Structures are given as C-alpha cells and as structure tokens.
Amino acid sequence: MAKRKNVVSTIKLQVAGGQATPAPPVGPVLGQHGVNIGEFVQRFNAETSGRQGLIIPVVISVYSDRSFDFILKSPPAAVLIKKALGMDKAANTPGHETVGIITAEQVQEIVEMKAEDLNAASPEAAARIIEGTARSMGVALEGAMMEGAMMEGEVVEDSGEVVEDSGEVVEDSGEVVEDSGEVVEDSGEVVEDSGEVVEDSGEVVEDSSEGEEH
Structure with missing residues (x-):
C-alpha cells in the first residue's frame, strides 16, 4: 500500500492554456514552495495544449517531499463569455452601457x-x-433585449393616445368662441329696438302740430 503524501501547501493560479512559462507569476510563486518550475510548465502546457490562450485556473498541491500534483478547473465564466462574443473587455459602467448580447x-x-x-x-x-x-x-441577454424593446413601443403608443385627447379639448374651446358670437348678434337687435323708439317720438310731435291749427 502506497504511503499517503502529506500536503504542505496549496497554490492557486490562473494561467493561459498552453502558454505557461517560468516568468511571473508562475515562476516566483512556485519557487517559494520549492516546486520544480520547469516540470510544472511542461506538464501544464501538455495538458492544456487544446485550449491555447484560454485562461485556466489551476490548483497545485505541494507535498512535503516537494513533489506536486495539480487539478485543472474550467475557465472563469467571464473569460468564456468574452470568448463567445469576441470581446476584448467588459463594460466600464455595467448597467449604463451594453457591450454585447449573448444568446440562450x-x-x-x-x-x-x-x-x-x-x-x-x-x-x-x-x-x-x-x-x-x-x-x-455589460452583456445583455437576447430575450431580455426584445422584451425591453416591446415595452418601449407600448409606452410610445400610449403617449400618442394622450395627444389625441388633447386635440379634442381644443375643439371644445372653439365651440365656446361660437357661443360668444351669438351674444354679439343679440346686442345688435337691441340697437334696432332703440331706433324704433325714436320714430315713435316723431309721431308725437306731429300730433302736437295738428292741435295748434284747430
């Protein structure tokens, strides 16, 4: 039965697939724990050759005899999203700008x-x-973008209906102006009645003259 090795430290790194080198951050971190840097670089690059350039998290277990093993994890979700959309970077102000749309x-x-x-x-x-x-x-979901566009369209249509109602109010105001014109016509009739009174006064004067002749 093989003797179980004692893990003395655990190192977590994120390294580009197939591109590990002794340069920072890999070299200095592994060197602090006495790990054979060249061996790790060779093994890591061999196991990740099919994922060139893709950031891959790796968990390294270092044993008391300075030997090591490592486990590869799946790339971070943000890395996979950028790869799927061909993006270089995320939005500077998420929630205020959209840099891409991802499908279901x-x-x-x-x-x-x-x-x-x-x-x-x-x-x-x-x-x-x-x-x-x-x-x-700052990446929007395709379905959510369509729903948002539909909601904006409904708001615009409702706004148009309000404008039509406003037009009806203007028409009612026109009717009030017509009623005012009728009042002016009534005033003219009063003036004509006043003229008739003057004519009656003339007739009274003529009657007075006839009385003097007798």
Whole structure:
C-alpha cells in the first residue's frame, strides 16, 4: 500500500492554456514552495495544449517531499463569455452601457463547460449564474433585449393616445368662441329696438302740430 503524501501547501493560479512559462507569476510563486518550475510548465502546457490562450485556473498541491500534483478547473465564466462574443473587455459602467448580447444557446454552452465547477442545484440555476455574470459585464441577454424593446413601443403608443385627447379639448374651446358670437348678434337687435323708439317720438310731435291749427 502506497504511503499517503502529506500536503504542505496549496497554490492557486490562473494561467493561459498552453502558454505557461517560468516568468511571473508562475515562476516566483512556485519557487517559494520549492516546486520544480520547469516540470510544472511542461506538464501544464501538455495538458492544456487544446485550449491555447484560454485562461485556466489551476490548483497545485505541494507535498512535503516537494513533489506536486495539480487539478485543472474550467475557465472563469467571464473569460468564456468574452470568448463567445469576441470581446476584448467588459463594460466600464455595467448597467449604463451594453457591450454585447449573448444568446440562450451560448449561455447553455458555457454552463456545460463549467458544469463541474458551478455550485448549482439544477441546469436552470447554473444558467442564471452565467446570466448574472454576463449582466455584471455589460452583456445583455437576447430575450431580455426584445422584451425591453416591446415595452418601449407600448409606452410610445400610449403617449400618442394622450395627444389625441388633447386635440379634442381644443375643439371644445372653439365651440365656446361660437357661443360668444351669438351674444354679439343679440346686442345688435337691441340697437334696432332703440331706433324704433325714436320714430315713435316723431309721431308725437306731429300730433302736437295738428292741435295748434284747430
């Protein structure tokens, strides 16, 4: 029965797949723990040759005899999202700017790649984790963008109806002006009645003249 090795330290690094070198941060960190740097670089690059340039988390267990083993983890969700969308970097002000749109299919592909490392009770919960990471980067979900556009369209239509109601109020105001015109016409009739009174006064004068002749 092989004797179980005693782990004296655990090192966590993120290294580009197939591109590990003795340069910082790999070399100095491993050197502090007495790990054979050249051996790690060779083994890591061999195991990650199919993921060239992709950032890969690695957990290194260092034993008391300075030998080591390591476990490769899936790339961070943010790295996979940027790769899927061809992005160089995330938004500077997430929530105020959108730098990309991710589809449900792309989210599912990332979930499958990170299935072993995601602490999720179901595929749906895992998808929500990836979607949350995307939003924090300024990446919108395709379905959410469509729903937002539809809601904005409904608001514009409602606003148009309000404008039409305002036009009806203007028409009512015009009717009031017409009523005012009728009042002016009534005033003219009063003037005509006043003229008739003057004519009656003339007739009275004529009657007075006839009395003097008798």
